[in-house]
Amino acid sequence: MFGRPISLFKIFGFEIKIDISWLVLAALITWSLASGLFPEYYKDLPLAAYWWMGTAGTVGLFLSIIIHELTHSLIARHYGISMKGITLFIFGGVAQMEDDPPHPKAEFMMAIVGPLSSGFISLFSFLLCNLGESSGWPVTVNGVLNYLAWLNIILAVFNLIPAFPLDGGRVLRSALWSWKKDIRWATGIAAQIGSGFGILLIIMGIVYIVSGNFVSGLWWFLIGLFLRSTAQMSYQQLLARNLFNTKKVNDLMVKNPVTVPRSISLEEFIRDYVYKHHFQTYPVLSFGKLTGCISIKQVASIPREEWAQYTVGAVASPCSEETTVGPDEDANKALEIMNRTGNSRLLVVRGDQLEGIIALKDMLALLSLKMELNDLEKNK
Ligand SMILES: [Zn+2]
Structure with missing residues (x-):
């Protein structure tokens, strides 16, 4: 489904890569911000201003996701888990882990730090936006800051949904794992919830599409499909690793x-x-x-x-x-x-x-x- 990712730059020793699908998505987001969201909230600005805001908003989104994934990677490295790098693709970012976390606490810390960092970026953007409004910064700048504040709140909340392999699902898995001391069982439960949540999004997408809201419907449908398949895949990978660990x-x-x-x-x-x-x-x-x-x-x-x-x-x-x-x-x-x-x-x-x-x-x-x-x- 996806092509070979393009390498962008390195930070703290992690390679940041971008999938071709992300470039398409970036163009779509810029367009929908410049022609939809920003003109609706900030009326009567010149057309060029909307495009500048759209571009800045997309770059901000890009940086927000990189910071989110980077914090996962930094904590992973702290616990000695090797990471391949970070690839941005159509549904956001994926920090590629090569191994399972060594213990529940490592998993918990690794997972929770992502939504926390998004929460911090949101708070920071809100404060900056408030400062901008009270000291008379251009409405274009404040508008982008306001957008980033809301965007990061949504990123934090969506990722906290306890559906594996979303961050919230990893938090749930770490709790189950530390309770029963059985990572396979914990992954099985968390992956089932993840897969069920995926089905829910697929159904929601279909309902949207049928009721005429095609774009958001398709969006939910695809995210659901993606969640469901990654949930199942991560469980199978765990079984594979467990099985092949014991074999020569x-x-x-x-x-x-x-x-x-x-x-x-x-x-x-x-x-x-x-x-x-x-x-x-x-x-x-x-x-x-x-x-x-x-x-x-x-x-x-x-x-x-x-x-x-x-x-x-x-x-x-x-x-x-x-x-x-x-x-x-x-x-x-x-x-x-x-x-x-x-x-x-x-x-x-x-x-x-x-x-x-x-x-x-x-x-x-x-x-x-x-x-x-x-x-x-x-x-x-
Ligand atoms: Zn995350």
């Missing part, structure tokens, strides 16, 4: 994988291996030792009529950290590499010996089996 790569790999000898031609490789097994990459062996990897992409970069002249060994590249994992590593480590690199199959390597292959497909099959068993247990 060794337990999940396929032994004796398909390997390609160095000396055959690319033509033979395509005919006898690629058409038969349909994998993206293959390990290349010479005298029983792993010497490299060959992928379909590498073959495709060579003109077809030259396939007979090249051997696999001449085209293969050395195996890198992006395509290999050790047999004694956690299965989670394999998942993390797959996540980062987009490779769905990793070679399991000890020294120059190929011990097996671990595939995302097999890991997901195990996960879905495990989830079905969980459901059975629940329904007993």
Whole structure:
């Protein structure tokens, strides 16, 4: 659904990125502020003034979200949770956490600081706006400050709704977690509430649309859809992390994988291996030792009529950290590499010996089996 985010700048060591969808949204917000909200509250200003106010309002919104997400990231770092960075996309910001918080208190602090920071920005904007009004600042400046004050109150309140993964849902999860000492149970409940709240927004959106209020209706519908899917996804990710934490790569790999000898031609490789097994990459062996990897992409970069002249060994590249994992590593480590690199199959390597292959497909099959068993247990 979303493209590759554009990197904007770094602050406190966190990379701030922006999704293309956000640029579209920014244009829409500027337009609706300049032609709707501001002219309604501040009458008879020149057209250019409304556009300046709209632009300033959008930049203010952007900064408000960055500050909100940044406080999450700073507290996370304080508790030793590594953060990938902050990406702004169509529904606001996401501070990307790579791990679960270590204990309920860390989760609580991390979650609550976001709405608190929005509350502070709101208060600050209100005070500044009051100062502006009493000391005769231009109405355009006061108008933008007033808008930011209300915007941040809405951000704080919306995020406090106890629907996981909204901040309020995280606060709820931390409370449940500290009560029963079971993060899986707590996440399950919080995610169910989050998912239910998502459905509520979807229904509300449909009611709006049917009654003729198309734009706000679509808006609620999309937010609901997004909340529902992230709530379900975060629960599944937690189950996956819990399951793969207890497994080693060794337990999940396929032994004796398909390997390609160095000396055959690319033509033979395509005919006898690629058409038969349909994998993206293959390990290349010479005298029983792993010497490299060959992928379909590498073959495709060579003109077809030259396939007979090249051997696999001449085209293969050395195996890198992006395509290999050790047999004694956690299965989670394999998942993390797959996540980062987009490779769905990793070679399991000890020294120059190929011990097996671990595939995302097999890991997901195990996960879905495990989830079905969980459901059975629940329904007993
Ligand atoms: Zn937040």
